């Protein structure tokens with residue numbers, strides 16, 4: 235646990251924590267207070283709803299940072315048949331770990347080990363995004379997108395509602411504009427990232443695999459064939475493989491009992 239807590243001692247992770255704290259503070263104590271007043275029921279309701287999204291965002295962040303993305307067990311020996319059907323190729327080995335590499339696992343240079351169903355290494359969480367923490371990563375982007383959009387609406391709404399004619403304080407105007415630009419940019423960036431990961435999840439692809447698939451599809455096209463990503467087992471199944479079979483638990487970062495060992499994955503050949 236102590237080792238895991240150490241992951242917070244990194245400038246990018248601390249910057250994210252400070253940013254979340256700053257956005258929460260100004261949204262509630264400056265802009266909601268300015269627009270509705272925190273003692274009014276509208277002010278209180280908005281602060282509670284915004285804090286709720288903020289809490290889910292922080293909780294998902296904690297899970298992303300603290301949960302191991304998935305380690306290859308030392309006893310792992312590839313199933314030859316499985317390996318051939320899943321990759322149509324040779325056994326995969328990692329030169330750096332001098333060990334077998336399960337399908338979809340990749341070596342991370344930062345973590346200095348192989349990570350199961352590796353998506354990418356993310357400096358903002360000082361951890362790899364892989365098999366066991368991908369759900370919390372997806373939810374982190376989702377909640378952060380909702381919270382930043384909520385904050386942007388509050389900031390813009392409070393600016394439109396303000397009587398700027400009688401405001402002589404220029405710094406206040408600059409602060410208002412600065413916070414508005416920050417929350418709108420955050421919302422746009424997170425929205426784009428969320429759309430990208432929803433696309434990947436619905437096709438059961440990792441960021442690394444997306445590059446491989448693009449190349450395989452190009453090669454197949456050249457020979458007049460159509461390439462199909464082997465792990466793409468259909469829209470709903472792809473999504474439930476990440477979020478879980480029970481829709482009621484889709485939005486909770488720690489409900490991951492459906493996550494298997496990450497050493498083999500269902501493919502289209504299994505379903506056909």
Ligand SMILES: [Zn+2]
Nearest residue numbers: 328331341348
């Ligand atoms: Zn490795």
Ligand SMILES: [Zn+2]
Nearest residue numbers: 342345355362
């Ligand atoms: Zn890594």
